[in-house]
Amino acid sequence: MNSSKMVLRGVVAALALYGVVAQAEPLKANVIHWWTSGGESAAIRQFADAYDKAGGQWVDNAVAGADQARSTAINRIVGGDPPTAAQFNTSKQFHDLIDQGLLNNIDQVASKENWAGILPQSILDSIRVKGHYYAAPVDIHMLAWFFYSKPVFQKAGIASEPKSYDEFIADLGKLKSAGVIPLAFGGQPWQEKITFDAVLAEVGGQDLYLKVYRDRDANAVNSDAFRKVLVSFKKLHEFVDPGSPGRNWNDATALVTSGKAGVQIMGDWAKGEFVAARQTAGKDYGCFPGFGAHSPYLVTGDVFVFPKTDNATAIKAQNLLATVMTSPSAQVAFSARKGSIPIRPDVDASSLDVCAQEGIAIMKDKSRQLPNPEMLVSPDTQGALTDVVTNFWNKNQSVDDAQKAFASALKS
Incomplete structure (x- = not known):
């Protein structure tokens, strides 16, 4: 079975858990990110393709430079024209947006995937604020x-x-x-x-x-x-x-x-x-x-946050994005091209390179x-x-x- 079929089968299985059904019209998702280099573009394409195959329509909004991409996202959120999702680092960068009530939570996805039980504590501390999950982690990187x-x-x-x-x-x-x-x-x-x-x-x-x-x-x-x-x-x-x-x-x-x-x-x-x-x-x-x-x-990484909206269709798109991006098959396909390791331990990472295998082994040692x-x-x-x-x-x-x-x- 080729990799694209494996990703699709994994995503479909994940979506079934959430009761996501095919829409008459694809769930359009405008996604701001800063992954523009050759390797990064190949990696984000894994999420985009998986989202499209799951019944969505990925609208890519790549902005060169992390600072510029974050500024673009914040300006659009504050200006009343929010994207469906926007990239931030696994950090405190987006906590001001949470404090101002400008982000939707994705508690439903986090609960069904048992993020509290499987994610490293440092990542949980970044994405979970006052008991609510405000970001979907998509990778674990190591800075050095x-x-x-x-x-x-x-x-x-x-x-x-x-x-x-x-x-x-x-x-x-x-x-x-x-x-x-x-x-x-x-x-x-x-x-x-x-x-x-x-x-x-x-x-x-x-x-x-x-x-x-x-x-x-x-x-x-x-x-x-x-x-x-x-x-x-x-x-x-x-x-x-x-x-x-x-x-x-x-x-x-x-x-x-x-x-x-x-x-x-x-x-x-x-x-x-x-x-x-x-x-x-x-x-x-x-x-x-x-x-x-x-x-x-x-430990570092990237997350996607979901700007505040009351639009039911937009919220469905946000939940679908969070589901697809964190699904086991898409995580492996993304990591293979991004150089990261998956955010969840319950994936088949045998296809990843020797560097990733070493990183996965080290992450098991909390010390x-x-x-x-x-x-x-x-x-x-x-x-x-x-x-x-x-x-x-x-x-x-x-x-x-x-x-x-x-x-x-x-x-x-």
Whole structure:
């Protein structure tokens, strides 16, 4: 049975559980998202095709750039022309919309799928507010995977994956000596923040990470341990190329797929670009989560929220979208192209690549799971901290000044 038939059969079975019946007219759904790269477009198409086959009509509204897409969605919601659904990260980004009464809940879908019993706690904490579910999670990503070119590593004489931050720095030195870009880097604030958080989780450890982001502990930020994190983060700057400032993440990935660079630190969505380049995990490229063999797994992801409406047809479309997007078969088809892992454990993930299999195994170990910062701090605070990180990365700022700036931003 081909994959499209498997997805359709799975979706039909899921819809039967909800009593969804064929409509005389397809349930039109205008969906705002920011998945525009090659791998991302192939992934979102899995949801669109499954929705259409289930009796809907997907109206794609792709907006390049996450910030721009969220702004478009919010402006339309506030302006009285809401989409059927809009993408946000698994975070506190959409909680203001909940507080203002601008989102519909999808409690019916969540209840029948037993989300409370199967989803990781960090995701539940993001999508469930005051007992109601306001977003459909569609993937689990990890912010800090390391993707490397196997031929380039071989050329540089790197025989095995690094097991610590220090070993990684040593390998970057070997890549530099081999005449390639050691670290493929996208010099945009959010990418710099991802790299910083990876260093904080590894070099600082889970305890310091949580004291900083969850507890907002000023003493933790002012500690020698946090100072070491800043020094370790800036050390990576020695291994990026002059063309990195402003570079998109997928263009950085292309440096690895083309053999021009050795390794990239990026969320596992980067795998979609390797798939689009017809490269196979474990053969053409390798992957490892975090700097070390037992590094923390920084959980993140994407959700779709459903703007407030009293229109019965629109509400049916929203429930159908939530059902389709979270159905087991569509989850696997999407994950295979997006680079993520499914949000639910009750799926057949045997067809997913070796990186995904490792991620699924790690997610079973709750001791390694860390919520990403956006799950722990407000969007305003996250923005202020990102500004501090990008300023430190790009300017000749002292570690002491950066440490003071971070402590100040954490109070915002």
